[in-house]
Amino acid sequence: MLALQAFTxxxxxxxxxxxxxxARKIIAAVHRGDALADLRGLTGVTRGAMAAARARGHVPSLEVRAIRPSAVDPFVKLALGTADGHVVEAVRIPLEREGRFSACVSSQAGCALACAFCATGRLGLARNLEVWEIVEQVRLVRATLGPGQRVHGVVFQGMGEPLANVDRVIAAIRVMNDPCALAIDSRAITVCTSGLPSGIRQLAREVPKVRLGLSIASARPDVRRRLxxxxxxxPLDDVLEAVEEHARATGLAPMWAVTPLAGVNDTxxxxxALAALVRRFESRAGVRPxxxxxxxxxxxxxxxxxFRRGDVEIFLAHLKAEGVKPHLRYSGGGDIGAACGQLAGKP
Ligand code: SF4
Structure with a gap:
């Protein structure tokens, strides 16, 4: 389907x-969510083109099924329905600076990769999301904001493996970047992957300013394969080769994510093993993850x-003893199923 939200x-x-x-004016109007009557400054020809596009269904949207604010922190989850009956989720994440937010978006309905610590992985893959369906999540998150607030960044950490849908994800990033569309700086966009080497290389070639996140899970190969x-x-070594190339080509340090699970990967x-992997990566890529x-x-x-939650404090202490200073991520929205690993496409 031709959708105006997919265009630069x-x-x-x-x-x-x-x-x-x-075309710039039309794109700006579409991403502002303006009604046709509000399209000031367009010529008659363009208003006609826009009216025809709307009449033909070329400005589709996702159905907002629910907007759930967390009762314990400022996270908000949006459950969004697709025209063919799937529910995908996006999360509004508050950033440190007052009034700024990140939109955590989904790239697929479900996911085929079945990571053991992830609710989406239990669903299986329904389908890839279209470019406009990815972009529209950001506009819908933005629509929940008040005056003076804005979406500063985007993180591809919602439902799905973004690099299994890499062409559409890159096309969506181009729309997000465009000054008349969503005007989000590439450096404020992070694509988080379970580790698909060809997609990582494609990101480095096509959107080199976008940041890369990698789910490590464990530096021990047998444990990682189980999870x-x-x-x-x-295998992790092949993935890290691609991540090293990405770091050398872009000059950007990757983010590595690890979720300690009691008795599984938190010893x-x-x-x-994780600290040794960090040091090896730094010596090869020239940047520390x-x-x-x-x-x-x-x-x-x-x-x-x-699983049970691993003892994060003890794990952090072990890492620090090895000379690695990790960042402890606050993963909010746990009470509304919006925290990392919890997105399950519930209406
Ligand atoms: S963590 Fe990401 S790649 Fe793994 S199952 Fe969940 S959505 Fe898929």
């Missing part, structure tokens, strides 16, 4: 047979969780 100005001008300046079945197809041995420790969030609604 030049291709839209070509598609609608109008000038680039007019992340994708490791059988793409001193795990911390020592930013290690993010993400506390485990319950993923089973019935309380039958496969």
């Amino acid at each position: 100005p030049e291709p839209l001008a070509g598609a609608l047979g109008i000038g680039v300046a007019e 992340m079945p994708i490791d059988a197809a793409h 001193e041995e795990d911390a020592v 930013r290690l993010s420790i993400v506390p485990y969030n319950a993923i089973a609604a019935d309380g039958q969780d496969p």
Whole structure:
């Protein structure tokens, strides 16, 4: 389906047979969510093109099924319905600076990769999201903001493996970047992956200012493979080779995420192996990865969780003893199923 939200100005001008300046105005109006009556400053030709596009359904949207604010922190989760009956989730994440937010967006309905610590992985893959469906999540998050507030960044850490839908994710990033669309700086966008080497290389080539996040899970190969079945197809060493290339090509340090699980990957041995991997990466890539420790969030609604939260403080202490200073990530919205690993497409 042709959707105006998937376009940057030049291709839209070509598609609608109008000038680039007019295409810019249309894109700005679409992302502001303006009604047709509000399209001030457009020529008659462009208003006509826009009216025709709307009449033909070329300005689609996701159905907002629910907006759930957390009762314990300023996180907000949006459950969004697609036209073919799937529910995908986006999360509004407050940033340190007052009035600034990040939008955590989904790239797929469900996910095929079945990471053991993730609720989305239990759903299986329904389908890839279209470019406009990814972009529209940011506009809908923005629509929940008040005066003076804005979406400063985007993190691809919602439902799905973004690099399994890499062409659409990159096209969506281009729209997010465009000054007349969402005007979000590439450096404020992070793509988080379970580790698909070809997609990592494609990001480095096509959107080199975008930051990369990698789910490590464990530096011990047998443990990682148990937690992340994708490791059988793409072992961590192969993934890290691509991440090293990404770091050398872009000059950006990757973010590595680890979720300590009690008795699984939170021992001193795990911390020592992880610290060694950090040092090896730094010596090869020339930048030190930013290690993010993400506390485990319950993923089973019935309380039958496969894991218990590892002792984060002890794990951090082991890492510090090895000379690695990780960042402890606050993973909010746990009470509304919005925290890392919890997104399950519930309406
Ligand atoms: S962590 Fe990401 S890649 Fe793994 S199952 Fe969940 S959504 Fe998929």
